[in-house]
Amino acid sequence: MDFKNITVAGSGVLGSQIAFQTAFHGYNVTVYDINEEALVKAEERLASLKEVYANFFKDAEKAEKTLGRFTFSANLAEAVKDADLVIEAIPEIVAIKKSFYEELAKVAPEKAIFASNSSTMVPSQFADYTGRPEKFLALHFANEVWEKNTAEIMGHAGTDESIAQQVIEFAKSIGMIPLHVKKEQPGYILNSLLVPFLSAGQGLWATGVADPETIDKTWMIATGAPMGPFAILDVVGIQTAYNIVLAQAQADPTKQPLADMLKSQFLDQGKTGQGTGEGFYKYPNPRYLDADFLKA
Ligand code: NAD
Numbered sequence: 001m002d003f004k005n006i007t008v009a010g011s012g013v014l015g016s017q018i019a020f021q022t023a024f025h026g027y028n029v030t031v032y033d034i035n036e037e038a039l040v041k042a043e044e045r046l047a048s049l050k051e052v053y054a055n056f057f058k059d060a061e062k063a064e065k066t067l068g069r070f071t072f073s074a075n076l077a078e079a080v081k082d083a084d085l086v087i088e089a090i091p092e093i094v095a096i097k098k099s100f101y102e103e104l105a106k107v108a109p110e111k112a113i114f115a116s117n118s119s120t121m122v123p124s125q126f127a128d129y130t131g132r133p134e135k136f137l138a139l140h141f142a143n144e145v146w147e148k149n150t151a152e153i154m155g156h157a158g159t160d161e162s163i164a165q166q167v168i169e170f171a172k173s174i175g176m177i178p179l180h181v182k183k184e185q186p187g188y189i190l191n192s193l194l195v196p197f198l199s200a201g202q203g204l205w206a207t208g209v210a211d212p213e214t215i216d217k218t219w220m221i222a223t224g225a226p227m228g229p230f231a232i233l234d235v236v237g238i239q240t241a242y243n244i245v246l247a248q249a250q251a252d253p254t255k256q257p258l259a260d261m262l263k264s265q266f267l268d269q270g271k272t273g274q275g276t277g278e279g280f281y282k283y284p285n286p287r288y289l290d291a292d293f294l295k296a
Pocket of ligand 1: 015033038091100118141143
């Protein structure tokens with residue numbers, strides 16, 4: 001792996017974090033977004049990430065230097081002209097990603113590897129539009145990359161294994177823990193485990209089998225896990241949980257009562273989870289962290 005120039009396409013929540021994490025580890029990073037207005041926002045996001053990194057790594061000088069490694073462009077050909085790797089973090093909408101890869105295929109140098117940060121789509125959906133399916137895969141980061149430093153690397157059936165290995169080395173070089181997903185899997189590893197787990201917990205609650213605290217307590221005592229499904233739901237955010245359940249309810253009407261409960265008991269009352277101070281628990285001192293929670 002001999003990457004020097006990395007282009008991050010899309011500079012929203014995740015793109016700006018990926019760009020900062022990459023530049024923080026010494027790479028030249030070109031930030032590409034659709035227009036000048038989006039790039040101004042990108043500069044603002046990167047400036048606030050500078051503070052986050054300075055505090056988190058206790059290294060204000062390194063964080064400050066990072067800002068000097070960015071180039072900004074709203075012209076795709078210009079943005080990728082020297083790229084060894086293009087990391088795509090544009091909106092989770094198939095049509096937008098498809099036309100992005102069609103344009104990128106026309107202007108990127110032959111050496112460039114393309115990686116998608118998509119959470120819910122898989123590389124085979126876009127491989128045909130990239131013009132280089134063997135050099136295309138997923139490189140999936142988690143929100144708050146500096147701390148939650150997983151990097152799931154997942155090719156499609158036509159990805160060259162040596163390309164996956166180079167991206168694994170790159171991920172390590174920017175301080176991530178690379179997790180090689182060897183076969184294409186929607187939801188990668190984490191969400192393939194987490195979504196059914198959270199869904200099972202919510203199902204027990206929605207059908208009146210047990211209340212959230214009893215369900216969490218059972219899981220925590222029996223497995224030694226630090227959180228149960230409802231404590232995790234507060235971190236994920238109840239709006240996200242609701243969106244998932246609502247989509248499931250379209251195919252499976254037995255999920256509708258759960259969607260209604262989440263809406264009426266939580267969302268309609270502004271209780272969306274840890275971020276707003278209340279969800280299934282009240283923050284900053286949720287019940288499940290009380291010394292007696294697992295004893296009572
Ligand atoms: P976002 O909406 O915050 O940012 C999207 C950015 O893409 C914006 O800056 C927008 O201006 C730009 N954009 C729109 N159209 C574009 C185009 N045609 N070309 C280039 N840029 C374009 O989105 P986000 O939350 O950062 O998500 C981006 C990707 O990262 C998605 O695929 C998402 O699944 C994935 N992801 C998000 C999270 C998360 O927690 N937000 C976590 C992991 C992965």
